[in-house]
Amino acid sequence: MMIAAINLASECSSDVGSPAGLHRLVESLYGLQGERSKLRGELRLLHSQLEQKERDRHTRIQAFQQQIDELKSCIEEREEELSRLRTAAGATDSEKRVLCLSAENESLKQSLSVTQGLLQQLSAIPSQSNTMLIKENENLRGRVQQLESSLQQRAEQLSQLERKSEHREWRRGEELRKREDRVRELELELNKERGKEPVVKYVTQTVEVESPATVKQLTKARQRNEVLSERLSGQNERCRQLEEQIRKSDEYSCNLQHKIAAYEREISHLREELLKEIGHLEEKKEEAVKAAASCSAEHFQNLQDQFFTLQKRLTALPPTLRSMKTDYASLRSQVRNFSEFYGAAISEAKKQISAAISEMSEANKDLLEKYRKEVALRRKLHEQLVELKGNIRVLCRVKPVLKEDQHEEGQSVVVTTDPNNESSLTVLSKGKGRSFELDKVFQPHATQEEVFQEIEPLVTSCIDGYHVCIFAYGQTGSGKTYTMEGSVENPGINQRALKHLFSEIEERKDMWSYTVTVSSVEIYNEVLRDLLSKDGEKLDIKINPDGTGQLHVPGLRVVEVRNFQHIKKILATARRNRITFGTQMNQHSSRSHALLCITVQGTDLASGSKTTGKMNLVDLAGSERVWKSGAEGERLKEAQNINRSLLALGDVIQALRGRHTHIPFRNSRLTYLLQDSLGKGSKTVMVVQVSALESNVGETLCSLKFAQRVCKVELGPAARKIESGGGQCD
Numbered sequence: 001m002m003i004a005a006i007n008l009a010s011e012c013s014s015d016v017g018s019p020a021g022l023h024r025l026v027e028s029l030y031g032l033q034g035e036r037s038k039l040r041g042e043l044r045l046l047h048s049q050l051e052q053k054e055r056d057r058h059t060r061i062q063a064f065q066q067q068i069d070e071l072k073s074c075i076e077e078r079e080e081e082l083s084r085l086r087t088a089a090g091a092t093d094s095e096k097r098v099l100c101l102s103a104e105n106e107s108l109k110q111s112l113s114v115t116q117g118l119l120q121q122l123s124a125i126p127s128q129s130n131t132m133l134i135k136e137n138e139n140l141r142g143r144v145q146q147l148e149s150s151l152q153q154r155a156e157q158l159s160q161l162e163r164k165s166e167h168r169e170w171r172r173g174e175e176l177r178k179r180e181d182r183v184r185e186l187e188l189e190l191n192k193e194r195g196k197e198p199v200v201k202y203v204t205q206t207v208e209v210e211s212p213a214t215v216k217q218l219t220k221a222r223q224r225n226e227v228l229s230e231r232l233s234g235q236n237e238r239c240r241q242l243e244e245q246i247r248k249s250d251e252y253s254c255n256l257q258h259k260i261a262a263y264e265r266e267i268s269h270l271r272e273e274l275l276k277e278i279g280h281l282e283e284k285k286e287e288a289v290k291a292a293a294s295c296s297a298e299h300f301q302n303l304q305d306q307f308f309t310l311q312k313r314l315t316a317l318p319p320t321l322r323s324m325k326t327d328y329a330s331l332r333s334q335v336r337n338f339s340e341f342y343g344a345a346i347s348e349a350k351k352q353i354s355a356a357i358s359e360m361s362e363a364n365k366d367l368l369e370k371y372r373k374e375v376a377l378r379r380k381l382h383e384q385l386v387e388l389k390g391n392i393r394v395l396c397r398v399k400p401v402l403k404e405d406q407h408e409e410g411q412s413v414v415v416t417t418d419p420n421n422e423s424s425l426t427v428l429s430k431g432k433g434r435s436f437e438l439d440k441v442f443q444p445h446a447t448q449e450e451v452f453q454e455i456e457p458l459v460t461s462c463i464d465g466y467h468v469c470i471f472a473y474g475q476t477g478s479g480k481t482y483t484m485e486g487s488v489e490n491p492g493i494n495q496r497a498l499k500h501l502f503s504e505i506e507e508r509k510d511m512w513s514y515t516v517t518v519s520s521v522e523i524y525n526e527v528l529r530d531l532l533s534k535d536g537e538k539l540d541i542k543i544n545p546d547g548t549g550q551l552h553v554p555g556l557r558v559v560e561v562r563n564f565q566h567i568k569k570i571l572a573t574a575r576r577n578r579i580t581f582g583t584q585m586n587q588h589s590s591r592s593h594a595l596l597c598i599t600v601q602g603t604d605l606a607s608g609s610k611t612t613g614k615m616n617l618v619d620l621a622g623s624e625r626v627w628k629s630g631a632e633g634e635r636l637k638e639a640q641n642i643n644r645s646l647l648a649l650g651d652v653i654q655a656l657r658g659r660h661t662h663i664p665f666r667n668s669r670l671t672y673l674l675q676d677s678l679g680k681g682s683k684t685v686m687v688v689q690v691s692a693l694e695s696n697v698g699e700t701l702c703s704l705k706f707a708q709r710v711c712k713v714e715l716g717p718a719a720r721k722i723e724s725g726g727g728q729c730d
């Protein structure tokens with residue numbers, strides 16, 4: 001109950017701030033008072049029950065005592081009976097009687113042992129429930145009643161047997177008396193006969209005649225007397241045995257008495273314990289009642305305090321409530337009016353929105369038209385810009401002097417650039433400075449991004465449907481692969497071009513849809529191999545059977561690229577498959593031309609017109625002279641093939657810039673493969689890589705002469721003047 005009260009208190013205290021909470025608090029108080037009075041009633045009932053149980057126990061003990069007394073008296077009675085039988089005649093009946101009594105005695109003993117067992121059980125279960133004790137008590141009472149009734153029956157049977165035995169005794173006594181009288185009579189007669197003299201002979205004869213009969217009778221009587229005396233002695237023996245039995249029975253009853261006394265002591269001990277327990281329980285109950293009372297009083301006090309606080313708050317509430325009521329009424333009226341207002345506002349807004357949408361769509365159409373014009377203009381301007389720059393441009397990138405390049409002592413830098421002139425550089429050779437004019441010269445510290453800035457317009461042209469070629473040319477180790485591929489953390493033209501391509505496509509996605517496909521080949525010893533195929537099957541260049549006259553490579557793997565991440569994986573595959581060999585010039589020199597071919601097919605979403613742009617990114621093999629590379633045999637053949645293809649490339653570019661009628665595309669696999677991209681209307685950039693170190697001056701001069709040969713021919717409206725200084729490489 002105490003826990004319930006505490007729970008109730010916590011529940012009430014949680015919402016005591018509201019009138020409903022207050023009401024609940026008052027109700028809970030009344031509930032607590034009711035509970036308290038109920039508890040007191042229960043306690044009183046428990047007291048009375050305990051007293052009743054105590055009384056029952058007392059009466060039960062008395063009943064047991066009575067039973068024991070009765071059993072004792074029964075045993076005494078039987079002892080008396082036995083003593084009577086001991087003196088009585090009629091051995092057969094006495095025997096029976098003795099047997100019967102012994103059986104009774106046994107049954108009484110059993111009854112006693114049952115009673116003892118019950119008493120033991122009673123003492124063993126002092127703490128059992130009161131209902132159990134009551135049941136036990138009832139069972140014991142029933143058992144005692146049964147014993148009483150059986151004892152009564154036995155007593156009646158005993159009295160009947162006594163009466164019968166007395167009667168038989170009396171009859172025997174009568175018979176004996178009669179026989180003794182007869183014996184006395186016969187003796188008297190015998191004496192009389194003895195007194196008659198004259199007829200002694202006769203008398204004697206008579207006596208002799210009569211005497212044998214009397215003697216016979218006498219002997220019979222004596223024999224009977226002997227039998228009787230024998231029987232008497234047998235009866236005496238049995239009486240002695242019975243006495244012995246009675247003595248044993250006495251001892252047994254004495255033991256029983258002791259046990260009964262022990263049981264009595266136990267019962268009294270148990271009674272004391274029970275009383276103690278009752279007292280202890282009463283104390284506990286009193287304590288619990290006191291605790292509950294104090295708790296409820298405390299709780300009541302708390303509740304009263306809360307009630308007073310709430311009352312105070314309630315008295316302070318009315319003005320606030322009044323203002324809230326007026327607010328509520330005004331809000332209700334506003335809400336009622338709101339639906340009408342809301343409907344009107346919505347229809348008005350709908351009208352305005354539809355008008356705005358139609359206006360917007362009109363404006364949008366205009367804007368789209370303007371945008372299309374702008375895009376066309378931008379493309380035109382872009383083309384003009386590219387044309388102004390020249391459709392074939394030659395750039396030069398000077399490789400910075402790295403630690404690993406300075407393996408020879410006393411290496412000096414022989415290539416110098418002019419910060420004020422972006423298109424010239426000077427090479428100091430044999431004490432003489434030679435200047436070269438190219439479209440653009442990158443300083444050694446130029447970044448990858450700066451180099452790409454020059455390439456970016458060509459990437460845009462490719463998306464617009466132009467064919468584009470970007471070459472990296474130069475001796476082994478001059479930085480061709482670095483410029484085209486770059487490193488993971490600082491990518492080169494290939495990755496940047498594709499990134500720009502995808503970002504442009506993303507920007508144009510509302511007007512154009514594009515498909516980007518990629519293939520990659522290497523040309524090694526004039527043999528084509530697919531860099532995206534693991535088996536490295538040899539490929540051939542053929543005229544496309546579709547009748548367009550364009551070239552194609554049957555069996556070349558062409559991959560559609562979904563996004564920039566995808567192209568990264570494709571580039572990695574191509575890099576892995578590329579054949580590289582070590583040479584004296586560069587440990588990891590690539591001895592093959594590596595081509596990355598990107599095709600961009602665009603569809604104008606508005607008009608449906610299509611464009612196809614191509615971009616070839618070419619990392620050429622090292623251009624060093626054969627004698628310097630120290631090559632022999634297979635390596636010599638390799639170097640010769642490389643130089644032949646590079647020479648053919650130079651010839652093609654020169655013929656293109658010179659607008660020759662015959663362009664020698666078929667002189668090498670490289671130029672043949674790039675025929676479509678190098679032809680009329682295409683745009684080409686060649687990045688010539690040079691080393692600034694003195695040890696490479698010969699190769700540097702050779703590369704620059706090659707570049708200048710390409711640049712020498714004037715192209716387009718803006719003609720450039722190029723200082724002479726070119727020579728032929730061997």
Ligand SMILES: Nc1ncnc2c1ncn2[C@@H]1O[C@H](COP(=O)(O)OP(=O)(O)OP(=O)(O)O)[C@@H](O)[C@H]1O
Nearest residue numbers: 399400476477478479480481482586588589590622
């Ligand atoms: N501009 C540069 N800045 C920093 N390091 C460079 C630069 N150019 C080239 N290198 C480094 O010089 C080394 C050789 O460059 P790279 O492999 O690109 O030469 P390559 O011309 O491609 O040689 P090969 O013809 O043998 O392929 C590389 O370790 C590269 O990282």
